[in-house]
Amino acid sequence: xxxxxxxxxxxxxxxxxxxxxxxxxxxxxxxxxxxxxxxxxxxxxxxxxxxxxxxxxxxxxxxxxxxxxxxxxxxxxxxxxxxxxxxxxxxxxxxxxxxxxxxxxxxxxxxxxxxxxxxxxxxxxxxxxxxxxxxxxxxxxxxxxxxxxxxxxxxxxxxxxxxxxxxxxxxxxxxxxxxxxxxxxxxxxxxxxxxxxxxxxxxxxxxxxxxxxxxxxxxxxxxxxxxxxxxxxxxxxxxxxxxxxxxxxxxxxxxxxxxxxxxxxxxxxx
Amino acid sequence: xxxxxxxxxxxxxxxxxxxxxxxxxxxxxxxxxxxxxxxxxxxxxxxxxxxxxxxxxxxxxxxxxxxxxxxxxxxxxxxxxxxxxxxxxxxxxxxxxxxxxxxxxxxxxxxxxxxxxxxxxxxxxxxxxxxxxxxxxxxxxxxxxxxxxxxxxxxxxxxxxxxxxxxxxxxxxxxxxxxxxxxxxxxxxxxxx
Numbered sequence: 001x002x003x004x005x006x007x008x009x010x011x012x013x014x015x016x017x018x019x020x021x022x023x024x025x026x027x028x029x030x031x032x033x034x035x036x037x038x039x040x041x042x043x044x045x046x047x048x049x050x051x052x053x054x055x056x057x058x059x060x061x062x063x064x065x066x067x068x069x070x071x072x073x074x075x076x077x078x079x080x081x082x083x084x085x086x087x088x089x090x091x092x093x094x095x096x097x098x099x100x101x102x103x104x105x106x107x108x109x110x111x112x113x114x115x116x117x118x119x120x121x122x123x124x125x126x127x128x129x130x131x132x133x134x135x136x137x138x139x140x141x142x143x144x145x146x147x148x149x150x151x152x153x154x155x156x157x158x159x160x161x162x163x164x165x166x167x168x169x170x171x172x173x174x175x176x177x178x179x180x181x182x183x184x185x186x187x188x189x190x191x192x193x194x195x196x197x198x199x200x201x202x203x204x205x206x207x208x209x210x211x212x213x214x215x216x217x218x219x220x221x222x223x224x225x226x227x228x229x230x231x232x233x234x235x236x237x238x239x240x241x242x243x244x245x246x247x248x249x250x251x252x253x254x255x256x257x258x259x260x261x262x263x264x265x266x267x268x269x270x
Numbered sequence: 271x272x273x274x275x276x277x278x279x280x281x282x283x284x285x286x287x288x289x290x291x292x293x294x295x296x297x298x299x300x301x302x303x304x305x306x307x308x309x310x311x312x313x314x315x316x317x318x319x320x321x322x323x324x325x326x327x328x329x330x331x332x333x334x335x336x337x338x339x340x341x342x343x344x345x346x347x348x349x350x351x352x353x354x355x356x357x358x359x360x361x362x363x364x365x366x367x368x369x370x371x372x373x374x375x376x377x378x379x380x381x382x383x384x385x386x387x388x389x390x391x392x393x394x395x396x397x398x399x400x401x402x403x404x405x406x407x408x409x410x411x412x413x414x415x416x417x418x419x420x421x422x423x424x425x426x427x428x429x430x431x432x433x434x435x436x437x438x439x440x441x442x443x444x445x446x447x448x449x450x451x452x453x454x455x456x457x458x459x460x461x462x463x
Contacts, residue, residue, distance in 0.1 A: 018422050043372045045383045055417050071312050075319045082323055133362040
């Protein structure tokens with residue numbers, strides 16, 4: 001048989017649903033016999049319900065939802081920063097993971113919502129640079145698929161004719177090892193591959209009519225030897241664009257130390 | 271970066287967004303009560319998620335994610351956000367009787383449910399202020415219990431306190447609240463029966 005003191009000691013345990021079954025039963029039994037304790041329990045319960053109700057309604061949920069949305073975006077950005085922390089920085093430009101591509105293709109809407117703010121950056125990279133990077137990276141694996149394009153080969157001859165004899169097959173210690181016509185971003189491009197038995201450089205040649213240099217690059221050109229170049233650096237590759245006559249030439253390499261501008265200059269053999 | 275490494279990184283982000291981020295609302299709610307201003311609350315929640323993401327590899331998927339996140343946030347709150355000045359309480363909590371409101375209300379001659387009339391004299395702002403006036407240590411366990419519904423043991427884990435200390439702080443916090451709320455009611459025109 002429980003006395004008042006024992007019952008009251010368990011009051012908050014009972015209220016918070018933390019009391020054991022045995023204790024709960026014994027307290028209930030005591031309350032059925034003791035009106036004072038019963039009244040005490042009742043008031044404590046009312047206070048609790050009152051507080052819970054007030055707490056739940058403040059702040060008003062409608063006012064908070066805007067805050068929560070902006071908070072969600074801020075957190076997303078922070079998480080993005082952590083995700084891209086491992087990218088090595090060069091020339092201070094922003095780095096993008098190829099994680100972006102997979103994130104976009106992931107079906108989960110919730111991910112799209114959470115990464116809403118950074119999606120535009122990722123989409124840009126995915127759209128503009130990733131296809132070229134992939135095409136370049138693929139060469140290492142698929143070199144055999146590329147036509148033998150050393151000077152004297154039919155492919156190279158045809159190209160040279162097409163471009164009016166402005167191509168060299170030996171550039172800065174790299175020799176032309178292969179080439180093929182590829183469709184990248186829906187546009188047919190000549191894809192030449194140079195190798196120095198260590199690094200690979202891809203040279204993409206495309207007509208101005210069919211390809212535009214991405215606008216964010218146009219704002220950040222550099223002049224080298226009187227020619228305007230446009231750079232894109234990221235963790236994957238280094239891309240350099242420039243125009244010559246009716247053509248746009250894009251060189252790509254994974255080797256960030258390679259002076260692509262000089263490479264570009266040299267290949268044109270002017 | 272190899273494909274495999276990227277795969278792992280994507281998996282990490284995806285699982286974090288599925289498991290952890292949905293608790294943001296609750297964390298913000300508590301952060302707001304603890305910091306008492308929106309800007310700090312936002313910063314606190316942000317910091318908590320950043321830290322949680324960095325430690326996400328260490329978290330056991332399937333275990334109590336909500337409590338884990340609250341623990342991280344509470345930890346940051348205690349270290350960086352808790353008011354450094356501990357102003358002495360206006361009233362000594364130990365001087366307040368247990369079941370304080372019962373003592374005030376149950377006078378025998380009044381209406382059958384005097385608490386109803388009392389509650390009517392307590393406004394939403396009063397409750398908000400009463401909670402905010404609680405010392406940080408009390409407010410923390412009160413909010414974790416009343417607002418978030420954590421069990422005593424969960425609160426003990428989150429706050430790194432002994433179970434007994436959690437119960438004691440809840441008890442004393444309740445007494446303070448009852449006293450405070452009664453004072454507001456009197457100020458707002460509640461006349462004792």
